[in-house]
Amino acid sequence: MHFFEYKNGDLCCEDVPITTIVEATETPVYIYSHKTLERHFIVFDDAFKGIPHLTCYSCKANSNIAILRTIGRLGGGADIVSGGELYRALYAHIPGKKIVFSGVGKTEKEIKSAIESDILMINVESEDEMTSVAKVARRMRKKVPLSIRVNPQIDPKTHPYITTGLKKNKFGVLWDDAYRLYKQIGKDQHLQPIGISSHIGSQILELAPFIDAVKSLKEMVLQLKSDGISLKYIDIGGGLGITYKDELPPHPEDYAKVIERELKGTGITLILEPGRVLVGNSGIFITKLLYVKKTQGKTFYIVDGAMNDLVRPALYGAYHDIIPVKEKSDKEITVDVVGPICESGDFLAKDRDLPILEPGVLLAVLGAGAYGFSMSSNYNSRKRVTEVLVKGKEFFVIRKRETLRDLIKGESIPSFLEV
Numbered sequence: 001m002h003f004f005e006y007k008n009g010d011l012c013c014e015d016v017p018i019t020t021i022v023e024a025t026e027t028p029v030y031i032y033s034h035k036t037l038e039r040h041f042i043v044f045d046d047a048f049k050g051i052p053h054l055t056c057y058s059c060k061a062n063s064n065i066a067i068l069r070t071i072g073r074l075g076g077g078a079d080i081v082s083g084g085e086l087y088r089a090l091y092a093h094i095p096g097k098k099i100v101f102s103g104v105g106k107t108e109k110e111i112k113s114a115i116e117s118d119i120l121m122i123n124v125e126s127e128d129e130m131t132s133v134a135k136v137a138r139r140m141r142k143k144v145p146l147s148i149r150v151n152p153q154i155d156p157k158t159h160p161y162i163t164t165g166l167k168k169n170k171f172g173v174l175w176d177d178a179y180r181l182y183k184q185i186g187k188d189q190h191l192q193p194i195g196i197s198s199h200i201g202s203q204i205l206e207l208a209p210f211i212d213a214v215k216s217l218k219e220m221v222l223q224l225k226s227d228g229i230s231l232k233y234i235d236i237g238g239g240l241g242i243t244y245k246d247e248l249p250p251h252p253e254d255y256a257k258v259i260e261r262e263l264k265g266t267g268i269t270l271i272l273e274p275g276r277v278l279v280g281n282s283g284i285f286i287t288k289l290l291y292v293k294k295t296q297g298k299t300f301y302i303v304d305g306a307m308n309d310l311v312r313p314a315l316y317g318a319y320h321d322i323i324p325v326k327e328k329s330d331k332e333i334t335v336d337v338v339g340p341i342c343e344s345g346d347f348l349a350k351d352r353d354l355p356i357l358e359p360g361v362l363l364a365v366l367g368a369g370a371y372g373f374s375m376s377s378n379y380n381s382r383k384r385v386t387e388v389l390v391k392g393k394e395f396f397v398i399r400k401r402e403t404l405r406d407l408i409k410g411e412s413i414p415s416f417l418e419v
C-alpha cells in the first residue's frame with residue numbers, strides 16, 4: 001500500500017500533484033511519501049510486537065537523513081555498513097544503542113568510531129575482522145559487544161547479485177568456524193559475545209528461507225548456551241521482498257508469525273534489518289521525456305533520467321513500473337525507455353508497453369525508494385538529483401540537486417599543468 005495515485009488525472013504523492021513539485025525542482029527528481037514510509041515501518045514493526053525486538057532499518061537502501069530521521073522518530077534503529085552511514089544515523093539522532101554494524105570489510109577507523117559511539121553491536125564477518133575489533137578495543141580499553149554473522153548456506157532463490165547466504169558468497173562465517181570463534185571471543189576480555197546474525201539476500205519472496213535461517217541461528221544459540229556462552233540477540237537481517245510487477249511477497253505479519261514461532265519464550269531479543277520493504281514503494285523517480293526516436297522496428301523514449309540516477313534496471317535487469325504523470329489510457333506502443341548516458345546498458349525499461357507520448361511529458365518510475373538515490377553516481381558528470389519528501393499537502397526538498405561546482409568539488413589541477 002502506498003500514497004501515490006491519480007487524482008483527476010494527475011499523479012499525486014499524498015495531497016501534492018507531482019507537477020507542482022516538478023515546477024519547483026525540475027527533473028529528474030526522487031519523491032518520497034512520508035505517510036507511506038511511516039505506515040510501512042509501523043506495519044512491519046507492529047507485526048513483531050509479540051516478542052522483544054528492535055527494527056534496525058538498513059540505511060543503505062536509502063540513507064537520506066530525513067528518511068533516517070523518520071525511522072528514528074518512530075523508534076527504529078539502524079543497520080549500517082560504513083563509517084559514513086554511522087555518521088548519517090547519528091546525525092539523524094538514532095541512538096548508538098540502536099545501531100548495528102554489518103559488512104565484510106570494516107576498517108580500524110570505522111571500528112573505532114563505532115566503539116566511540118557505543119553502538120549495540122558489531123556484526124563481524126571473519127576471524128581477521130574479529131582480531132581487528134579486539135585490537136582496537138584493547139587500545140581503547142573497552143569491552144565491545146559482538147555478534148558473528150554466520151552464513152547459513154540457504155538459497156533464498158533471488159537474483160544472484162543479491163544472494164548473500166550461499167557458500168560461494170563473501171558474506172558471513174561458516175557454521176563450524178563461527179562456533180570456534182564464539183569460544184575464542186568468550187576468552188577475550190575486550191570482546192563480549194552478545195548476538196548472532198545472518199542476512200541471506202534481498203528481494204526474497206518466500207518464507208521458507210527465513211524459517212531455515214532463524215532455525216539455524218537458534219540452534220547455534222542453544223549449542224553455545226550449553227557451552228556457557230549466552231547470547232541475547234538473534235539478528236535475522238533484512239531481505240523481505242516487495243511488489244515491483246506481479247510478485248507476491250509475504251505480508252510482514254506472516255513473516256513475523258513464522259519467526260515469532262521459533263523465538264517465543266526463548267528470552268532472545270530479535271533484531272531485524274529491513275531495507276527495501278520499508279522504503280521501496282515509498283518513493284518514485286520522476287523523469288521527463290526528451291525525445292521519441294524511431295529506428296527500424298524499435299521506438300525509444302529518451303528521458304532525462306539515466307542509469308547513474310537509478311541503476312537497478314541496468315545492474316540487475318530489475319523491473320520498475322513506469323506511468324505517465326498525466327493519466328493517459330489510450331493506444332500503447334512498445335518502447336525502450338532509455339537515458340542520455342553513453343552506455344547501451346543505460347535503460348529504465350525494455351520492450352515496455354506505454355501510451356503514445358509527446359516530448360515534454362513527465363514519467364513516474366515506481367518503486368524507486370530503495371536502492372535508487374543511494375546507488376546513484378555522477379557518471380557522465382551528471383549532477384545527482386533532487387530528493388523531495390512529501391507530507392500531506394506540503395513538500396520539502398531533502399536534498400538539493402548538485403551544482404556544476406559540486407561536480408568538481410575536491411578536484412584540483414597540479415601547478416605544473418596550470419595555464
Ligand SMILES: *Cc1c(COP(=O)(O)O)cnc(C)c1O
Nearest residue numbers: 058102199202238239273275276
Ligand atoms: C542490504 C542489507 C540489508 C537490507 O536488505 P533489504 O533486502 O533491503 O531488506 C540488511 N542487512 C544487511 C547486512 C544488508 O547488507
